[in-house]
Amino acid sequence: MFGEVERNVLKFLEESCGEYVSGSLIAKKLNVTRAAVSKAVANLRRKGFMIDSHPKRGYRLIFLDDLRETNCILRELKMKLKFTVNYLTSTSSTQDVAKSLAEHGAPEGTIVIAEEMSAGRGRLGRKWHATSGGLWMTIVLRPNVPPVKMQLISLLAGVAVAKALANLYGLKPKLKWPNDVLINDRKVCGILAEASIEADAINYILLGVGINVNNEIPEDLKNVAISVKEALGKTVPRALILRAFLVE
Secondary structure: OOOHHHHHHHHHHHHOOOOOEOHHHHHHHHOOOHHHHHHHHHHHHHOOOOEEEEOOOEEEEOOOOOHHHHHHHHOOOOOOOOOEEEEEEEEOOHHHHHHHHHHOOOOOOEEEEEEEEOOOEOHHHOEOOEOOOOEEEEEEEOOOOOHHHHHHHHHHHHHHHHHHHHHHHOOOOEEEOOOEEEEOOEEEEEEEEEEEEEOOEEEEEEEEEEEOOOOOOOHHHOOOEOOHHHHHOOOOOHHHHHHHHHHO
16 A cells, blocks of 8 residues: 555656656655655655656656566566566467467466457457557466366456555456456456366466556447546556556
8 A cells, every 4th residue: 555655756756757856846845854755765666666766856757668678577576476478569369379378388477468459358258359558468377276266366366456556546446246347337457267177177277367558448338448547547557557466
């Protein structure tokens, strides 16, 4: 969760549009001490925000939305499970690519991310509209759990997405059983879990997660779908959402 000073410092840096702002100016505007600003910046960095500092110019927020660089960010995560991202500009479906990798022994934590999908799919084979600006991915998991508990994976993923959006941006997402995350009663995220099962044991799970981040929602879906960008009124870095989701 964010403290009040952290949230205010982040908002101030966001509104500075990537320009440097001195720590003394931030402290003055927020009516806090320089030490409080420095502490808030340190905490924000630990949460994954890329904040550059200069001894004479101050701080600036680096708006990282290049998913090709996510391996650099994920390398800093102190987690038991290690993630590796396979980045694609375009593919038919990240599920299909991840399945091929899993069948050839890809380790747990392998992630396939695509900027666009031409044949993205959701639950029950429904088509998923996946254009540039969204966060479209599939994670290879190899959990040591019985197949009957597989549906819990989708639920936990939905909870992780909701927590990430709430903690990063103060949004109030809700879960819709079995695999949707909603903002203002409109779908912001869909989750699809597919598995390879042999002899009552899970060989691997393909956890597909599609989050409407900065992508444009088609006119015919605007009454049922929403993006994070629309909910906040601004573009946000997808890499930070990915990192926050994986941490949860």
